[in-house]
Structure formats: structure tokens, C-alpha cells
Amino acid sequence: MRRLAKRLSRVFASDPQADRVVPPSGFTAQLTLFAAGAMAFLAVFALALSLASGRLAARWGDELGRSATIRIAAPADQQQAQTEAALRILETTRGVQSARAFTSEEQAALLAPWFGTELSLDALPVPQLIEVIETSGGMDPAGLRLRLAAEVPGAVLDDHSRWRAPLVKAASRLRFLGWTAIVLIGAVMAAMVTLAAHAALAANAQVIRVLRLVGATDDYIAQAFIRRFTLRALSGASAGMVLGMLAVLLMPRGGDETASFLTGLGFQGWHWILPLVLPLLAAVVAFIATRLAARRTLEELS
Amino acid sequence: MIELENVAYSYGGAELLSDISLKLAPGSFHFLTGPSGAGKTTLMKLCYGALLPTAGHVRLFDADVRGLTRDDVAMVRRRVGVVHQDCQFLDHLPVRENVALPLHVSGRSQEAAGEDLNDLMHWVGLTKRANALPPELSGGERQRAALARAVIMSPEVVLADEPTGNVDWDMSQRLLRLLIELNRMGKTVLVATHDLGLIRATKTHVQARVLRIANRRIQLAGADL
Structure with a gap:
């Protein structure tokens, strides 16, 4: 050189x-x-x-890797209970910075492009969404899935990796x-x-x-x-x-x-x-x- | 200085020169003669490392040419001034720069600006033509420019191949006188020519040996010249 x-x-x-x-x-x-x-x-x-x-x-x-979504599709009477159970699990899951259930207004806003604003969501069996923000260390999606399967049968974890x-x-x-x-x-x-x-x-x-x-x-x-x-x-x-x-x-x-x-x-x-x-x-x-x-x-x- | 020992050279199988032994001693003046195509130019080329012998040994300044690298050959050429049969110049540079070219390529450019170059141009009678381009020169002027270029490095040996090839009698006399002067200054000179009249005219001025190529061999020509 x-x-x-x-x-x-x-x-x-x-x-x-x-x-x-x-x-x-x-x-x-x-x-x-x-x-x-x-x-x-x-x-x-x-x-x-x-x-x-x-x-x-x-x-x-970076952006997609640090967030995940849990979708809870349960009969209407169990939805609230399952959501709370899922949030409890998330609180004790390592690698989760925060978790928050979407309010029905937020869900309505997400669906508005498809159904319009006129429709009341109460009439539809819309699943409840929970937004999970991970810490920089990341969480173990497989472990979380197992725990959710055991305690919240209606929950599906989507860690975005599929389309990311x-x-x-x-x-x-x-x-x-x-x-x-x-x-x-x-x-x-x-x-x-x-x-x-x-x-x-x-x-x-x-x-x-x-x-x-x-x-x-x-x-x-x-x-x-x-x-x-x-x-x-x-x-x-x-x-x-x-x-x-x-x-x-x-x-x-x-x-x-x-x-x-x-x-x-x-x-x-x-x-x-x-x-x-x-x-x-x-x-x-x-x-x-x-x-x-x-x-x-x-x-x-x- | 230049020594050939049982040298042979063949072009594509046909032997042109064979069993040539020759020794150019310092300060000697040699003519090389023989009919066209006898191998005068080939012998000259062997003497400055442009060709390698097919047999035998050529020693330039005590080094066998076969052992020389390309750079070594370049160094040898700085000690041997060559006047080519068809003087080749850099046609886009004026005569003066062509004459000084050996200084430039050997990293002595500053000397090209010196008085020596002017003296040399004057010596070969080209002062007035210094800024002309080589293609504008006459045959005699080209030969003189080539001679000036050959000696500007103050070489120990000057090899001239038909230096009077395409010039008239007066001009060839002048060129020969320049070569004789160089010889008197101690340079070893080898001139290849087929012009016997020229050799005779020169022999009255200088102790010259005449080598003749005949039948692929070299002979020392006798007093018949």
C-alpha cells in the first residue's frame, strides 16, 4: 500500500x-x-x-422490530377478561417495555378505511388489539406465545417478523x-x-x-x-x-x-x-x- | 568494452552470422564492411544488446548480455552511442530536444540547458536548425542530429550503422571527420558501411581496422583497401 x-x-x-x-x-x-x-x-x-x-x-x-401486536379474538363476554389476563402476562414478561390495549375509538379509527365511520363496532365481533413495545434487548416471542396459549386461548401474537x-x-x-x-x-x-x-x-x-x-x-x-x-x-x-x-x-x-x-x-x-x-x-x-x-x-x- | 566470442545469429533457422569473434578495445576505430544483407546491422545490434546471440557469448562492459535485465540494457545504452541506419527521432519534438533526449531519460535534464548542448549543436553544424522538427531535416542533417544524440552522454563507444547511407560525398566526409574527432577524444568507434571509397579516405587520417563480413564470418581485411 x-x-x-x-x-x-x-x-x-x-x-x-x-x-x-x-x-x-x-x-x-x-x-x-x-x-x-x-x-x-x-x-x-x-x-x-x-x-x-x-x-x-x-x-x-429497527422500528418494526421493536413493536408487536397481540390480537384477542374471544366470545364477547370473555374478551375483557382475556385482555386483562394478557396484559398481566405482558407485565411480567421480560423484554416488554410497555403494553397497552387499544381503546375502541382507536380500533374504530384503524378500521375506518374499510368500514367507514358510520358503523358501530359494538355490532361486530371485532378482536381486541394490544400494542406491545419491546425494550432494546427484545423479547422471546416463542416463550410469550406458549404462556399466552396456556392462559389466554383467544390470543394471537404477531411480532411483525413475518412481513418485516x-x-x-x-x-x-x-x-x-x-x-x-x-x-x-x-x-x-x-x-x-x-x-x-x-x-x-x-x-x-x-x-x-x-x-x-x-x-x-x-x-x-x-x-x-x-x-x-x-x-x-x-x-x-x-x-x-x-x-x-x-x-x-x-x-x-x-x-x-x-x-x-x-x-x-x-x-x-x-x-x-x-x-x-x-x-x-x-x-x-x-x-x-x-x-x-x-x-x-x-x-x-x- | 565490447567482446563477441564465437557468436552466431540466425533468423528463423537460417544462420546469418556464425563463429564471430571480435573485441573492440578502448580507443580503437573499426570499420565493418560487406555486401548488403551480409549482417552488418545484425552485428551492430548484437553489440548494443538489441539482439541476443543464438550461440556464443556477447559481453558488454564485461557483462554477458544474456544475464542483463531490461534495465541493465538501458544502462548499457547510456554508455554506447548508436547512430541508426534509419535515424529515428521523436517527430513531435524539435531537433534540439531530440539531441538532448538521452539526458532527459537518464534524469540529467538540467544538463540539457547547459552550454554543452549548444557546443554540440554547433559541432554538428545544426545550430540554425535547432528548433526544426526532425521531418523537416534533410538526410545529412538527420544523420548529424543522430550523431549528436549518440554522443551527448559522452559514451565510451560509438556505433554508427551506415551513417553516410543517404548523404552526398561531401556530407559523408564531414560525418566521418566528426567520428574521427570522437576517436581522437578516446572513444571507441565502430562504423558499418559498404562504401569502400569512404574507408580509403578515412584511413589516411586514422589508424582504422577494417572488418569484412563474408560467408557469415568476419575477416580482417588486408592492405587491398
């Missing part, structure tokens, strides 16, 4: 003469710049996607895909720089022959190419990164917390620093790719 840093620093310690020995190449230089820029632009979005889905997974896992799990899983997978995209973008850039470097080396075979003839080492020759491509990747990726960040910044915001996956696509807090690393990564990738390409090509030439 230190050797890499040293070599990189040599790239930036300019030797204007070493730069000039390789003739300027207009068109391919533009292409490398453009490609590095486009890749960085895409990488900014992949990064935003990864970070946003990571946040989402954490939030869903796929959501968290989807968000995690999305984050994984985002990171995979970033790795692929890096690999594509390496491939592209390798191709461009090969083309440049082949186009300059005559220059390389002359340099070898007058006593240039492979290192010196490679340096001229490496410097060029590293700086191109760095400047191209910087431009792409700035544009990408602007685009992310201009994404419409708003919506409430849970529905905000699309509107929440962006960077928060210190995450804004991460995209700044992309141009440096691009430079490192270009450096390594050009170095390998130059080594290979120079070995083949006498």
Missing part, C-alpha cells in the same frame, strides 16, 4: 519533459475523459442507492446490488483504461523504440503513459462526480419517512464525503490498469 502511494505521488510530481516525450493524442484523450466522467456519474447514483437502501433496511428493521423480514431483506439486497454496481463500474473503467492504454502504447511503438534506443528504462517510458491516464481518469471522474452530486442534490425531496424511499435517495450527513472518494478511486484504478498494460507491452517490445 505504501509502495502504491509512493508510486502515485511520483505520478503527480511532474516531470514536464517526461510528459512531452509521448506525443499528445487529442481524440482518445477526450474519450478517456468522457468515459471516466460517465462512470463516476453512474457511481454516484449507485452509491446513493446503496446508502439509501442501507438506511431503509436499518430503519425498517422480506422488506428488510429486499432493502439489504438492493444495497448489495448498489455496491455490486459500484464494483462493476470500477471494473469497466479498468477495462476501458486498459484498452485505451494499449491503443496509446501501440500507436506510440515508434516513440518507445526511440526511447529504448537512447537508454530509457521501462519505468521512465511507462511513467509517461501512466501519468497521462491517471490524470485523465482523475479529472474526468471529478467532473462526473460533481455532476452526479448536483443531480442527486436536485432530486425532489419530501414525503413522509416511510414512503420516502424514492424521495430519500441521496446522501445524508457525512455520507456526502463518500462520493468525493470516487475520483481518487478512479485514479488508482487507472494507475494500476495503465501500469499493467505498459509493463506487458514494453516486455513484448525489444
